[in-house]
Amino acid sequence: MKSRYEAAKNVFVDSIDIDDYIELSSSVAAYKQLEHSMQKPLKMILLFGRPGTGKSILLNRLQEKLKHQKEIYYFDTPASNDKEFFHKLFKVLTKQDLPHNTEVNFSALVNFCKNLRGKREILILLDEAQMYGSEMMEKIRLISDTRAVKFVVSLHKTDDEDLIAKEHFQSRIWEIIELKNATNADQTAYVHKKLLKKNLFEIANSIKEKDMKLIHAFTKGNFRECNKIMFTIFEICEYYDKNEPSKINYEHIPQRIIEMAGLKLGYIHV
Amino acid sequence: MYDMKPLEEEWKLYQKKKKRPWFIALGIGVLLTSILVWQYKHINFSKFTHFFEKDKTMVASKEVKDVMLSSQIDRLQIYKKEPVLETKPVTKDMVAKGSIDSMPILPVVNDIPIIDEKRSDNIGKIVVSEKPKVKKVNIEVSRKKMHLDIIKTSTVSAYKDVEKRFYQSYDTDDSLFLAKSYYRKGEYKKAEFWSLQTNKINSNIEDSWLIFVKSKMKLGHKNEAIRILTSYAQKSNSSAAWNLLLQLKK
Numbered sequence: 001m002k003s004r005y006e007a008a009k010n011v012f013v014d015s016i017d018i019d020d021y022i023e024l025s026s027s028v029a030a031y032k033q034l035e036h037s038m039q040k041p042l043k044m045i046l047l048f049g050r051p052g053t054g055k056s057i058l059l060n061r062l063q064e065k066l067k068h069q070k071e072i073y074y075f076d077t078p079a080s081n082d083k084e085f086f087h088k089l090f091k092v093l094t095k096q097d098l099p100h101n102t103e104v105n106f107s108a109l110v111n112f113c114k115n116l117r118g119k120r121e122i123l124i125l126l127d128e129a130q131m132y133g134s135e136m137m138e139k140i141r142l143i144s145d146t147r148a149v150k151f152v153v154s155l156h157k158t159d160d161e162d163l164i165a166k167e168h169f170q171s172r173i174w175e176i177i178e179l180k181n182a183t184n185a186d187q188t189a190y191v192h193k194k195l196l197k198k199n200l201f202e203i204a205n206s207i208k209e210k211d212m213k214l215i216h217a218f219t220k221g222n223f224r225e226c227n228k229i230m231f232t233i234f235e236i237c238e239y240y241d242k243n244e245p246s247k248i249n250y251e252h253i254p255q256r257i258i259e260m261a262g263l264k265l266g267y268i269h270v
Numbered sequence: 271m272y273d274m275k276p277l278e279e280e281w282k283l284y285q286k287k288k289k290r291p292w293f294i295a296l297g298i299g300v301l302l303t304s305i306l307v308w309q310y311k312h313i314n315f316s317k318f319t320h321f322f323e324k325d326k327t328m329v330a331s332k333e334v335k336d337v338m339l340s341s342q343i344d345r346l347q348i349y350k351k352e353p354v355l356e357t358k359p360v361t362k363d364m365v366a367k368g369s370i371d372s373m374p375i376l377p378v379v380n381d382i383p384i385i386d387e388k389r390s391d392n393i394g395k396i397v398v399s400e401k402p403k404v405k406k407v408n409i410e411v412s413r414k415k416m417h418l419d420i421i422k423t424s425t426v427s428a429y430k431d432v433e434k435r436f437y438q439s440y441d442t443d444d445s446l447f448l449a450k451s452y453y454r455k456g457e458y459k460k461a462e463f464w465s466l467q468t469n470k471i472n473s474n475i476e477d478s479w480l481i482f483v484k485s486k487m488k489l490g491h492k493n494e495a496i497r498i499l500t501s502y503a504q505k506s507n508s509s510a511a512w513n514l515l516l517q518l519k520k
Contacts, residue, residue, distance in 0.1 A: 236274070236277075240274075243274075244274075256281060259281055260277050260278070260280075260281045263280050268284060269284075270280055270287060
């Protein structure tokens with residue numbers, strides 16, 4: 001027999017699926033700010049925040065919404081080397097594949113971009129930009145200086161990455177957008193909206209305000225951590241539902257289960 | 271799917287850990303309460319009353335060397351229960367009229383004030399009539415409490431003051447006090463004298479008769495002592511007198 005919690009569990013599988021995008025007051029504000037910044041004649045926009053604050057899904061959302069209006073490209077995984085990155089960039093700019101056994105001449109690429117100025121406005125969304133080396137970032141800057149290509153650079157906010165931001169973008173970035181961890185209210189709305197989107201009204205209703213406070217305390221408002229703990233909570237519920245139904249309250253998820261999930265994920269320790 | 275048993279066990283341990291500070295706090299609370307309750311029972315609050323009652327402080331803090339004097343003070347504390355209005359001052363006229371016996375008993379202290387009737391402002395108070403050699407004995411009669419301020423006195427000067435006061439008041443309490451005091455000190459001649467003085471004023475005071483007889487014995491006048499005591503015992507039929515008589519005859 002299939003448990004009612006199985007569907008709820010799958011809602012929180014950590015993935016960047018634009019269909020699962022939940023509009024929250026904080027994410028709507030960030031999106032509008034990003035959209036507004038792109039209207040300006042800026043060369044580079046820095047989007048940064050702690051891991052799990054919704055940077056990637058925001059970039060995805062942006063691409064999804066603007067793809068019919070602008071020439072916009074999303075580079076989700078960083079290139080492992082210069083060659084691979086310029087291969088991808090060449091294809092975006094020229095809309096052609098690079099012939100085999102050939103390499104992109106960077107100077108020729110910059111000149112090509114200069115020629116595109118005023119003709120095309122290309123927007124490239126670079127996710128996980130902290131993975132790019134400083135030399136690569138310098139080349140990206142030179143391309144952005146042609147004003148034909150605009151970059152939205154997404155960075156994890158850590159001490160090291162702040163250093164990268166300082167070194168490479170401080171004098172060049174014209175707009176910085178920071179994504180912060182969700183508040184308790186935002187996180188509650190996030191969980192409920194996600195469940196309601198899948199018509200899991202009863203389960204959404206069984207998660208009370210007190211439970212969300214505890215979950216927020218564990219996850220500190222991080223969406224990725226929130227997905228993890230919600231997945232684990234529903235997995236435990238699923239187990240009890242199938243094996244020991246007496247240990248579960250269908251109207252209210254017991255705090256014991258939330259704490260067990262917290263122990264399992266290492267938020268709390270014995 | 272998880273193996274729930276280890277996770278459940280881990281959660282139980284976590285619950286214990288989570289509740290531990292509460293139990294510790296509860297334990298400390300109970301301990302502190304117990305200590306407070308215990309302390310409350312054992313604290314002698316009378317030690318601290320001097321913070322609030324000046325009168326007691328002053329009595330307790332001053333050194334009273336004379337044991338006999340302190341017994342007089344005890345008597346004072348008994349008398350203070352009587353309404354103040356009934357305590358009349360001793361006046362010279364009263365002494366002259368010999369109406370001392372009918373008067374209420376006044377507190378016996380080093381200095382019994384004798385005030386002039388004309389000085390009506392002094393009525394209701396006991397005032398030191400002259401500067402005594404006793405360094406300071408200050409007694410105030412209030413509505414409820416006697417205010418004693420005894421600083422220091424010497425034995426000899428205290429006895430002299432009592433003698434002096436006796437000749438002014440003819441109070442048998444003073445003379446009996448002197449008789450007892452001298453007998454206790456071994457001054458039997460003086461004890462005999464002051465017990466005789468007491469008997470002259472009031473012949474019904476048994477203690478005075480017994481001290482008189484015992485003083486006679488100590489002075490070597492056994493036959494006279496037995497004769498006097500036999501006479502008193504027959505008159506008063508006092509068991510104490512008969513007992514003493516038996517002892518003397520042995």
